[in-house]
Amino acid sequence: MSFLVKHRLSKIFQPLNMPAKSSKITSKSLKLMLDLGFIQNSVPGCFNFLPLGIKSLQKLTKIIDEEMSNIGGQKMLFPSLINTKLWNDSGRLEEAGPELFKLQDRHQKSYILSPTHEEVATEMLSTLSPLSYREFPLKFYQISTKFRDEIKPRFGLMRGREFIMKDMYTFDIDLNSAKKTYEEVCESYENIFKTIGMDFVKVLGNSGLMGGHLSHEYQFKSSIGEDNLLHCESCDYYVNAELCEDRSKCPQCGDSNKIKVHSGIEVGHTFLLGEKYSKLLNTKYISMNQESKVLQMGSYGLGISRMLAACLEVLSTDSDMRWPNSIAPYNIIILPAKEGSKEETLTKGVPEKVYSFLEERIPDLRDNILLDDRTGLTIGRRLLEAKRVGYPFIVVINKRTSEDSSLVELFHTKTKQTMYLTYEALLDYIKQNVH
Ligand SMILES: [Zn+2]
CATH class of the missing domain: 3.40.50.800 (Anticodon-binding domain)
Structure with missing residues (x-):
């Protein structure tokens, strides 16, 4: 009697303990992933994903796809090349400055390599004749490669120049329904972390370059994390320390006795943007009373390649990888x-x-x-x-x-x-x- 064995280690390309080519080892997850043949160095801040690395990445992606589809997310794919003019119109070209990869085609037209797609998603709707209010909410998402010209790429997949993200853009007819959508996506993010099996904290976030009404960060606590999080143990409130002028007192309950500071790795970020991009790019819908009105928007990111490394960073020992069962290769x-x-x-x-x-x-x-x-x-x-x-x-x-x-x-x-x-x-x- 013979049995079918589909996955044999002898058939998997897994170069072990290869000497690191160039980059410095700046984190535990980077060392383990290089040593155990999950990724390889390429140009600075970029990595070759090898078969075992891809296997884990695909499992993570599948969990995210399922959860996005549960809340009516429609999967799409936007190009990585973005017309520079679009970012000029939104004002972000200047704000983002040297972090953008810029290039020209043979006709001397300028493009940027996409770090994020708010403008593109908004423009897509503004080029159509306005849709009826009945079509909303709309929730588009994609999983794709993003680019950021980091001044100092480090920690391997955690701060790279080319990385894989899930980004979602939502459109609603008024701020109230946009808030409802925002809550729904936040809840879905929490389900994703629970399904993966990782402890996380939801932190009031900094809107930064994005602008808008409200934002939250999802963080894994880790000593290597680059964000400082204030935690008030009295009312269990978390806030990014960047937002606090006075770090000795809880901004929510005023207690000053139970403030702790933690380091965190940001793995997700949600923004209730409101009209910021839709107004600029004239993205409208037709209301019940046949009026043309500006759409309300939300934007949501999950760093997929970063999360893979962050899970390892939190769970592994110096010599051995440890995975949540859900994403072990x-x-x-x-x-x-x-x-x-x-x-x-x-x-x-x-x-x-x-x-x-x-x-x-x-x-x-x-x-x-x-x-x-x-x-x-x-x-x-x-x-x-x-x-x-x-x-x-x-x-x-x-x-x-x-x-x-x-x-x-x-x-x-x-x-x-x-x-x-x-x-x-x-x-x-x-x-x-x-x-
Ligand atoms: Zn408090």
Whole structure:
């Protein structure tokens, strides 16, 4: 009987412990992702994503797509090249200054490489004849590459010059419904972090370059974070310290005794923009009374490549990657006995059987199980590597299985427990601990 094994480690390009080419190692996540073959340095602030890195990135993207679709988000894709004139009209060309990548085509027309698409999304609607109020709210989003000419790119994927973002632009007919949409997207962001399995804080944010009425930041607390967050433990209020003139007193309840300062990595940002862009670009709709009125807008960002690194930064040790189960490149890795050993002969076919058994019985695990078929290497060596990559469940087919074919060894990475389980017990254990 033969079993189909789709994912074999020997077929995955994963250069290990390659010496870093140029850039300095400025964060734990960067070091781990380079050492363990998830990404590679390219030009400064840009990285080659290798197969395991892409696997995790795709899982993260899928979670975000599902949640965006739950709130009626319509997926689109805007070009990375933006007419410079559009940014000149909105006033941001000057404000953003040297952070913009600028280029010219062969006809000497100027473009910028997009850091964000508020103007483009707004212009798209303003070039149509005004839509009826019945069409709104509209929620467009995309997942694409963004560009920022950072003066000092650092921390790997956390502050790069080219990065992957989910950005959403919403349009409503009045400020009240725009606020409702804003709350809805904020709630959806919270669902995303919960599904991923990361602790986060929602912080009153700085509107910065965007302008508008209200903004919030979503932050992962981490010592490497570049944002300072004030937390009032008295009323559980978080605010970006940049917004506080007086950092000794809570802006919400006035208590001055329980203020703590934390560092955070910003992974998401929401803006209730109001008319800022729609007025400038004359983006209107036709109201119930046939009047032409300016649309109210919101803009929402999630740094996807940044979040991937931020999860690792928060959870990993200096030597070993640790993932939330939801975005580990594979949830389970199976290690067969070493080639040519007595155990190999006695457990022939068992690794493939376990693979198929788990995949069949837990449909969620389809494409999430990996067979480490590099059996020329010892089990010890492969086990060490599997622990460093942080696969949540490591199944070892070794001596014990060769003595009793009904038992396999399981190492649970999170609890560091090793146990010997029957197939059914293995199934139950993984089911209970995989989410
Ligand atoms: Zn307070």
